[in-house]
Amino acid sequence: MNSPAESSALPARFVALGKAMRAHGLAVGTSEITDAARVCRTLGFDDRRRLRAGIAAAVLRRADDRTVFDQLFDIYFPAAVGRRTDAVASLDELRERLTEALATADQRAAAEIAAATVELLGRVTDGDGWSAAQALDALAPQLLIAAAQNRARMTGAAGADSGSGGSGSGSSGAGGQSQRDGSGIPNERPAAPTSDDTSWAMNPWDVPDSRSEQLTDRIDRDEIRDRVAAFRRAVESETRRRNAEVRDRDRLARLAIPPSLQRRDFLTAGAGQLALMQRELDPLARKLAARLTSRERAGRSAIDVRRTLRASMSTGGVPIEPVYQRRAPHRPDLVLLADLSGSVGGFSSFTMLLMQALHQHFRRVRIFGFVSTTAEITDVVRELPPGASLTSWALGTPALIGRGTSSSYDWGLGTFARGHLAALGHRSTVLILGDARNNFGDPNTEALQQISRRARHTVWLNPEPAGMWDRGDSLARVYGRIVDMHECRNLEQLRDFVAQLLPVH
Numbered sequence: 200m201n202s203p204a205e206s207s208a209l210p211a212r213f214v215a216l217g218k219a220m221r222a223h224g225l226a227v228g229t230s231e232i233t234d235a236a237r238v239c240r241t242l243g244f245d246d247r248r249r250l251r252a253g254i255a256a257a258v259l260r261r262a263d264d265r266t267v268f269d270q271l272f273d274i275y276f277p278a279a280v281g282r283r284t285d286a287v288a289s290l291d292e293l294r295e296r297l298t299e300a301l302a303t304a305d306q307r308a309a310a311e312i313a314a315a316t317v318e319l320l321g322r323v324t325d326g327d328g329w330s331a332a333q334a335l336d337a338l339a340p341q342l343l344i345a346a347a348q349n350r351a352r353m354t355g356a357a358g359a360d361s362g363s364g365g366s367g368s369g370s371s372g373a374g375g376q377s378q379r380d381g382s383g384i385p386n387e388r389p390a391a392p393t394s395d396d397t398s399w400a401m402n403p404w405d406v407p408d409s410r411s412e413q414l415t416d417r418i419d420r421d422e423i424r425d426r427v428a429a430f431r432r433a434v435e436s437e438t439r440r441r442n443a444e445v446r447d448r449d450r451l452a453r454l455a456i457p458p459s460l461q462r463r464d465f466l467t468a469g470a471g472q473l474a475l476m477q478r479e480l481d482p483l484a485r486k487l488a489a490r491l492t493s494r495e496r497a498g499r500s501a502i503d504v505r506r507t508l509r510a511s512m513s514t515g516g517v518p519i520e521p522v523y524q525r526r527a528p529h530r531p532d533l534v535l536l537a538d539l540s541g542s543v544g545g546f547s548s549f550t551m552l553l554m555q556a557l558h559q560h561f562r563r564v565r566i567f568g569f570v571s572t573t574a575e576i577t578d579v580v581r582e583l584p585p586g587a588s589l590t591s592w593a594l595g596t597p598a599l600i601g602r603g604t605s606s607s608y609d610w611g612l613g614t615f616a617r618g619h620l621a622a623l624g625h626r627s628t629v630l631i632l633g634d635a636r637n638n639f640g641d642p643n644t645e646a647l648q649q650i651s652r653r654a655r656h657t658v659w660l661n662p663e664p665a666g667m668w669d670r671g672d673s674l675a676r677v678y679g680r681i682v683d684m685h686e687c688r689n690l691e692q693l694r695d696f697v698a699q700l701l702p703v704h
Contacts, residue, residue, distance in 0.1 A: 331431075608642065
């Protein structure tokens, strides 16, 4: 990056970075790119972390986009060129060095080991390039957590014995029951054996560790897990840098960078992404509840004649300022009707998280699910642990698959209209979640019209791209003529729906 050739290509690098960011949906314009170049000229290239933070401050408008930006920054502004380290002798040596680095929290050593790991284990055998997954699978850093924790504990125990007064996982237990020396061997004199006690005859090396796990042990273990996660990110970053040198940089930026959590499709999200989404759903659910409530407070009510006349006494009986009747705070009831079939299996997990989040912010929430027939699942959703799959449960529940295991909006809407229409009232807002794919069956629009007429508001969230609607067995446009249907594939679209698209009457 500091060579003359690289310096002359610096403006082109900024332009390419801006294009790559826009390709990933990040809003960045010409002025931001110009500001980034000025930041680069002001900060220089000596401190890479400061340079990264400065450019990020210039081009990013939302903190959620920082993850994508960091990966693109590593591609267009690599930390180095070529090999960063010599090949390491063996895999065992790498593991030994990584265990020590994890135990001592040595970030510089971990970065060097990451480079050496890619050099030794990451080269793709059947072509040019490098693979982070291959290197991490061979090294298996997650298996070093226990060894690193034991090493850190022994170091802490040695510090305590030397009079440092350290506490935590390496210190002695309460009451001085099991003190240790630096080798981890119990050095406490055992109590006098009784006639029934034969433990005195055991080899001291074979005596099991009676030390119970302490709270600090869990904290130490979590910290080492975080260091392992940082090491994995370092390996992935090193792999991207090397691949950018042997492959097309723009193509790599377009294909090798996963979308941010805000743009991750619900249908393809894994368990890890869903767990992260859960933290984003609760504030969205709170905003949704507040917006549904505020719409009822919008607009003016009827004039309160008595209070208006009373207020007109101050103006000689002329009613200049009308007084309106007070409205009691409206607490909407929420009814969710969710498609739980296999075609929206990934969406059903998100559906469950949304249901659990909404449950906390509404006076009453009733949840109904269907595959081919509809049943109430409010209690089931309330008791299921976060991240559990509703689809596998639904496909084994007779009440939901009364007409087969393929999704049927004909029977799903019909059985809801016939058996559960009493759940709707003038306060009810119905939220339908599903892809509207009916396996070429009858759309049964009459049932949906009954639901729409009975409820106060009905909104449909569809996890498929709008470009796929009405293709194949999709009935999205048909249902969209009866109720408001919105594309909702990721958190960003859900946020836009709550903030902008949710109509206010």
